[in-house]
Structure formats: structure tokens, C-alpha cells
Amino acid sequence: MDVTSSESELRALMLAASTGDASAYRTLLERLSSQLRAFFKNKLVLMNRGAVEAEDLVQEALFAIHTHRHTYDPSQxxxxxxYAIARYKLVDFLRRTKYSTRNVPVDESEELTARDNYAGVESSLDLDRLLETLTPKVKRVIQYVKLDGLSVSEAANRCGMSESAVKVSVHRGLKSLALQISKEGRP
Amino acid sequence: MKTDQLIDMLSTNVDPVKTVAIRKTLSLALLIGGSAAFCLMLGTVGLRRELSWSWNFLALKLLFTVSLIGLGTALLAKLARPGQKNAKLSALTLLPFIVIVLAGSIALASHTPMAWGKMLLGMNWFTCLFCIPLFAVLPFVALIWFLRKGAPTELKLTGAIAGLVAGALGATAYAFHCPDDSIPFIAVWYGAMVALCASIGSMLGPRLLRW
Structure with missing residues (x-):
């Protein structure tokens, strides 16, 4: 894990994940989270911001990566x-927390190569509270499928919904959680 | 929440990705927006009266607007996705403006200053001023709908290009009504109105496209 993940490794994981390979996806998110953590900490330290905010951003970026997976073009x-998503989320975070974005370097050649595996910090995001913002139906589906790890068909049985309705609810629920996170103006 | 918890959650029961046909959605937005602008033109100011059609000038107007639509659309397809480089293409969108302004200046230079007023203002500069931004509204809505399906990261630029393409679609529709046949007129009024739409787009972009 200490070896810097190369573009080709990460890309291969992403391609496997996009066919529905959950373990490739988990590995990908783990690697990305340590790279994102180093990236955000590095930027925030220049602005006297702490590790909790960096962790908030790591999670927001992971959420954004997840809900916008379809915008990755495999030929690119x-x-x-x-990096474009991480930088976008950083600028957005600084703007909504009223910090000047003038100091954010726009270095195009910058790469996500540094890593930070220290995942002990908790973000200020409270999953239970975020789940409360969903409709009860969607919340239940997310609980079954994404938190308890029931299969889609089991969840469909328990909720009395069709499997495709469960999938749509999960998709919508995650999108609305991502939106909720990006709306929060944490000072 | 710990990040490991989040990773657990996201990677549990992960669905295969449905690849969204970005180009297809974009073409659909262009088609809907463009036809809406054209219908609005037909329903308000109407087609130019048949006898006075000047095919050369219509072609010239369309050359200007369609080249902007082409360049802008290619750029939007890239801007809708994070991390695609596009500096060259962004610079290229200025080319049609430069060409039309140069052509307009040459046309003015070949006439006496006495004729300039008529060439620049034509008969209908006020209608043009009003119609192009009006016809651009629906195409702009359609393009924003398209962009919100993607993940644009440069919101000002993306908004500006959406405004540019919408303005060019509005100008395309207006060209079928426009009774003014002079290159300086196209350079000043078409150019300025499309540029205005682009600058409005750049202001609206950060609000409408945030995700």
C-alpha cells in the first residue's frame, strides 16, 4: 500500500469497479482516500485549517466521485x-466557508501522488443526521442496501418494492446525500 | 463519521456504471433548444418576407453563428466532464468574432464614411438587440439541463460557453427574420449580442451548475 498507485493501476481499478466489481471499488476508494487526504491537508494547512476539515473534504470528494462516476471517460x-473533482470541491468548500480562493494553486501538472493513510480523524459529518434528511422510504432502502449489506432482491422483498425501484431509490438517496453535504456551510 | 465507514457504505452492493451518452444528450439539448428558438422566431417576428431574401447574406450570418455553435458544442462536451483540457478550443471560439470584425472593418473601409451609419445601424438594429437574447433563453435552459447531468468543474467558463452557444442559436433563428444585409451590421449586432449572452452565462454558471 505504500507504493504510490500509478495512473494505470487506479484506472484499472476504476474500470473493474464500473462493471460492478465491489472489491475493486473498495480498494480504489481506499487508495483515493489516502491520496485525497494528503492533497487536502497540504492545501488547508496553508490556510490554518485543521484535520477535521480535511477529512470532511475527503468524504465530500469520495461522495462526489461516487455519484459522478458516469462522467469518467475511459479514454482519458x-x-x-x-484531481479536477478534488480541486473543484476544495474551491467550493473555501467559497462557501468564506475563504479567499485566490491562494489555491491552479498548477495543472499537479498530481495526486502524495499519500496520507492516517484515517483516525472523524469528519464533522454525521451520517445519522444526514440520513434524516431523506424520505423514510429512501432512508430505509439505503439502510438495507448500503449499510446492512442486504442484496438488492432481499431489500426489495422487505420493502415490497421492485428491484429496479430499489436501485433507483439507492441512486437518488446517495445523490441527495451528496447534495446535502455540499450544501452545509461549515464555518 | 470515519472515512472507512463511508467507503464501506459506498462500496457495498455497487451497481455497474451506466455510461451516459454525453454527446447524445448534448445533441438532444441543441435540437430542442434550437427548434424552440426557431418556433419563437416564427411566432413573434416571423420569417423575412419572401421577395427580399438575400441568400448570400443569410449564408454569411449562418456561417458566423454555426461556426460558433460548432466550436462551443465541442467545448461543452469536454467541459461537462472533470479534468479535460480545453485551452486551445476555448481560444478558438474567439476566431469567428475576429474574422467577422475584420470583414466588417474592410467593408466599412471600402465605403465612404457617409454610408457607415446605414451599414452599422441598418433598419432594424433595435429588433436585433432585443430578439437575439430573447431567442437564446430556451436554448440556454436546454444546455443547462444537459450540463447538470454531467459534472462541470469550471462553472464560469462553462456558463459562458453555454451562453455563447445559446446566443448563437438565438442569432441563427433571428437570421431568418433579419432584413439587414451588411457585414458591419452582423459584426456589431450579432457579435455584441452573442457576446452579451456569453457574459450573462458566465454570471449564471456558478449558480446554476453547482453540484
């Missing part, structure tokens, strides 16, 4: 795609 570099 994967790290450039991730």
Missing part, C-alpha cells in the same frame, strides 16, 4: 479526472 487519464 483517470487521475486528471479525480
Amino acid at each position: 487519464p483517470f487521475t486528471a479526472w479525480v
Whole structure:
């Protein structure tokens, strides 16, 4: 894990994940989270911001990566795609928390190569509270499928919904959680 | 929440990605927006009266607007996705403006200053001023709908290009009504109105496209 993940490795994981390979996807998110953590900490330290805010951003970026997976074009570099999302989320975070964005370097050649595996910090995001913002039906589906790990068909049985309705609810629920996170103006 | 918890959640029961046909959605937005602008033109100011059609000038107007639509659309397809480089293409969208302004200046230079007023203002500059931005509204809505399906990361630029393409679609529709046949007129009024739409787009972009 200490070896810097190369573009080709990450890209291969992403391609496997996009066919529904959950373990490839988990590995990908783990690697990306440590790279994102180093990236955000590095930027925030210049602005006297702490590790909790960096962790908030790591999670927001992971959420954004997840809900916008479909915008990755396999013919393009994967790290450039991730970096563009990370930088967008950083600028957005600084703007909504009223910080000048003038100091954010726009270095195009910058890559997500540094890593930070220290995942002990908790973000200020409270999953239970976020789940409360969903409709009860969607919340239940997310609980079954994404938190309890029931299969889609089991969840469909328990909720009395069709499998495709469950999938749509999960998709909508995650999108609305991502939106909720990006709306929060944490000072 | 710990990040490991989030990773657990996101990677549990992960669905295969449905690849969205970005180009297809974009073409649909252009088609809907463009036809809406054309219908609005037909329903308000109407087609130019048949006898006075000047095919050369219509072709010239369309050359200007369609080249902007082409360049802008190619750029939007890239801007809708994070991390695609596009500096060259962004610079290229200025080319049609430069060409039409140069052509307009040459046309003015070949006439006496006495004729300039008529060439620049034509008969209908006020209608043009009003119609192009009006016809651009629906195409702009359609393009924003398209962009919100993607993940644009440069919101000002993306908004500006959406405004540019919408303005050019509005100008395309207006060209079928426009009774003014002079290159300086196209350079000043078409150019300025499309540029105005682009600058409005750049202001609206950060609000409408945030995700």
C-alpha cells in the first residue's frame, strides 16, 4: 500500500469497479482516500485549517466521485479526472466557508501522488443526521442496501418494492446525500 | 463519521456504471433548444418576407453563428466532464468574432464614411438587440439541463460557453427574420449580442451548475 498507485493501476481499478466489481471499488476508494487526504491537508494547512476539515473534504470528494462516476471517460487519464473533482470541491468548500480562493494553486501538472493513510480523524459529518434528511422510504432502502449489506432482491422483498425501484431509490438517496453535504456551510 | 465507514457504505452492493451518452444528450439539448428558438422566431417576428431574401447574406450570418455553435458544442462536451483540457478550443471560439470584425472593418473601409451609419445601424438594429437574447433563453435552459447531468468543474467558463452557444442559436433563428444585409451590421449586432449572452452565462454558471 505504500507504493504510490500509478495512473494505470487506479484506472484499472476504476474500470473493474464500473462493471460492478465491489472489491475493486473498495480498494480504489481506499487508495483515493489516502491520496485525497494528503492533497487536502497540504492545501488547508496553508490556510490554518485543521484535520477535521480535511477529512470532511475527503468524504465530500469520495461522495462526489461516487455519484459522478458516469462522467469518467475511459479514454482519458483517470487521475486528471479525480484531481479536477478534488480541486473543484476544495474551491467550493473555501467559497462557501468564506475563504479567499485566490491562494489555491491552479498548477495543472499537479498530481495526486502524495499519500496520507492516517484515517483516525472523524469528519464533522454525521451520517445519522444526514440520513434524516431523506424520505423514510429512501432512508430505509439505503439502510438495507448500503449499510446492512442486504442484496438488492432481499431489500426489495422487505420493502415490497421492485428491484429496479430499489436501485433507483439507492441512486437518488446517495445523490441527495451528496447534495446535502455540499450544501452545509461549515464555518 | 470515519472515512472507512463511508467507503464501506459506498462500496457495498455497487451497481455497474451506466455510461451516459454525453454527446447524445448534448445533441438532444441543441435540437430542442434550437427548434424552440426557431418556433419563437416564427411566432413573434416571423420569417423575412419572401421577395427580399438575400441568400448570400443569410449564408454569411449562418456561417458566423454555426461556426460558433460548432466550436462551443465541442467545448461543452469536454467541459461537462472533470479534468479535460480545453485551452486551445476555448481560444478558438474567439476566431469567428475576429474574422467577422475584420470583414466588417474592410467593408466599412471600402465605403465612404457617409454610408457607415446605414451599414452599422441598418433598419432594424433595435429588433436585433432585443430578439437575439430573447431567442437564446430556451436554448440556454436546454444546455443547462444537459450540463447538470454531467459534472462541470469550471462553472464560469462553462456558463459562458453555454451562453455563447445559446446566443448563437438565438442569432441563427433571428437570421431568418433579419432584413439587414451588411457585414458591419452582423459584426456589431450579432457579435455584441452573442457576446452579451456569453457574459450573462458566465454570471449564471456558478449558480446554476453547482453540484
